[in-house]
Amino acid sequence: MPALEMLPPLREVIKRYELMAKKSLGQHFLCDLNLTRRIAELAGDLSDCTVFEIGPGPGGLTRSLLHTRAKKIIAIEKDRRCLAALEELVNISENRLEVLMADALEINLADLANAPRAIVANLPYNIATPLLLNWLHHMSDFRSMTLMFQAEVADRLIAKPSNKAYGRLSVITQFCCHVKRVINIPARAFTPPPKVDSSVVHLVPRQQRQHDVPLEKLEMVTAAAFGQRRKMLRSSLQALGGEALLIRARLDPTLRAEDLSVEDFENLVRKL
16 A cells, blocks of 8 residues: 555654553553564455454554555554544555544444454553453454563463463453464563563464353353462462362372463362
């Protein structure tokens, strides 16, 4: 799209529209277009997808998504200050870009477009985990999600048992998805730089997910187990059956939550 090449640098756009990042909105703008293009590439083939971007800000990643063959892009932005900058992209998008002024936490994305759908986003830090947990409940609505998190959150998403980062978020995410870290982004790449580095994670729904294990019950069991992660499971799961439940699941009651695999938690839910 030649018109994209004529756009001013992102830092100039930020200055022109006085888009000083707001801490209250978790904003850190990624201005390196080489990195945004890499993120868009890592999302895979988007040619038949409607792509949702959450928190586009001045439109760096949005530009890179327009460079892909994405069928349609819906950018959801809560900060009204960003709309004028994004409108410049709408005008050259050949009807491929739509900007929706809304709070992503309050929207069911599947209501906005038919499948196939994908999400590609540099998520606002302060709502990244709540957004993910909400989308996991509807993971079958999406072909994939390519999302940027603080590096420590990405560590939790991909962590394995006996790792200090392994916890409730690890189990729930890996129950719903195949998940891998695809690129690390240093803090200095952002405006303003956050205090920590970031990572992009690619998530694809597990087609063979165990459908006899309701996600709501898995959330309940993991909340109890990791809520008291230093205790043995016979204590932390006392309200759910304690030692008797663990024996039915053929698990050692003296284990701790961090010792169990995703499959072990699935089995616990079955034995409730």
